[in-house]
Amino acid sequence: MISDDIDEVNSQIKSARLPPLGALRCFEAAARLESFSRAGDSLHLTHGAISRAVRSLEDDLGVALFERRARRVFLTDAGRRLHAATAEAFALIAAAANHVRRQGQPQPLRLSCEPTLLIRWLIPRLPGFTAAYPGVALQLVAGGGPVSFSAGLDLALRRNDHGPLPGTVSHFLFDETIGPVCAPARQADFFGADGLPTPTAPLLHTATRPDAWATWAQRQGVPVPKGPPQIFEHFYLSLQAASAGLGIAIGPRRLVTDDLATGLLVAPAGFLPDGSHYHLLSPRPITPAIPEAAVLAWLRDLV
Numbered sequence: 001m002i003s004d005d006i007d008e009v010n011s012q013i014k015s016a017r018l019p020p021l022g023a024l025r026c027f028e029a030a031a032r033l034e035s036f037s038r039a040g041d042s043l044h045l046t047h048g049a050i051s052r053a054v055r056s057l058e059d060d061l062g063v064a065l066f067e068r069r070a071r072r073v074f075l076t077d078a079g080r081r082l083h084a085a086t087a088e089a090f091a092l093i094a095a096a097a098n099h100v101r102r103q104g105q106p107q108p109l110r111l112s113c114e115p116t117l118l119i120r121w122l123i124p125r126l127p128g129f130t131a132a133y134p135g136v137a138l139q140l141v142a143g144g145g146p147v148s149f150s151a152g153l154d155l156a157l158r159r160n161d162h163g164p165l166p167g168t169v170s171h172f173l174f175d176e177t178i179g180p181v182c183a184p185a186r187q188a189d190f191f192g193a194d195g196l197p198t199p200t201a202p203l204l205h206t207a208t209r210p211d212a213w214a215t216w217a218q219r220q221g222v223p224v225p226k227g228p229p230q231i232f233e234h235f236y237l238s239l240q241a242a243s244a245g246l247g248i249a250i251g252p253r254r255l256v257t258d259d260l261a262t263g264l265l266v267a268p269a270g271f272l273p274d275g276s277h278y279h280l281l282s283p284r285p286i287t288p289a290i291p292e293a294a295v296l297a298w299l300r301d302l303v
Contacts, residue, residue: 032148200228202230
């Protein structure tokens, strides 16, 4: 007969020894961000501390987790397997901890959203959420890129240009649609009678989506416009420049919907789907009984 005295003296069944949790935390951040330096910044540690923690973890496991090449790090097969497990585990722990905190005292749901979408679309509609769901406190956080729910977030609104981490649940919201926009006073200067940009119209680009003009042209079935370019760091800067009459910007529809309604911008060519989508991400399934369901319902009502 096999005894079930797990972890007691002389037990025949021993639980697996976990690696140091601090080292696992450093490893997960380095794997997610693909950088020891950025992992150190996110955890308020030095590059050296992250490197030592990862090295100690590799020594403990007896296998390399990263390939270190030309000042960059790449996950090995073993590293990818461990990252899938640690990302899911930390997300589950964070979700459980947030749930326990909310039981102890009222805590707002923390929703992360890309900054331009947050400023130009979500915040102006927040009073509608408060009116519809007065019992649910919502805190908005500006953020982009891959999501880590171990950082205290409950939900994240993201475009699908970053794959979800293991353990993340994705809830589809809407397709992204884009189109060229400009100030109404410059429409006759920048657009032809066919509603398309003229060959000499200045084109406003954004560094965060450098292929936006090429994507629009492909979807529209026309050559990429050759007008003089000007590059801005973020969409909200290129859209501000468009409204000031400096040229034509590619506008994601939800980023410009209020400006179109007020007449600050016009979109003579309309909008086309660019093949990407927005999703609400959560670390656990959203069921009707939890506060996150109110946020999901509100966002789906908006779109």
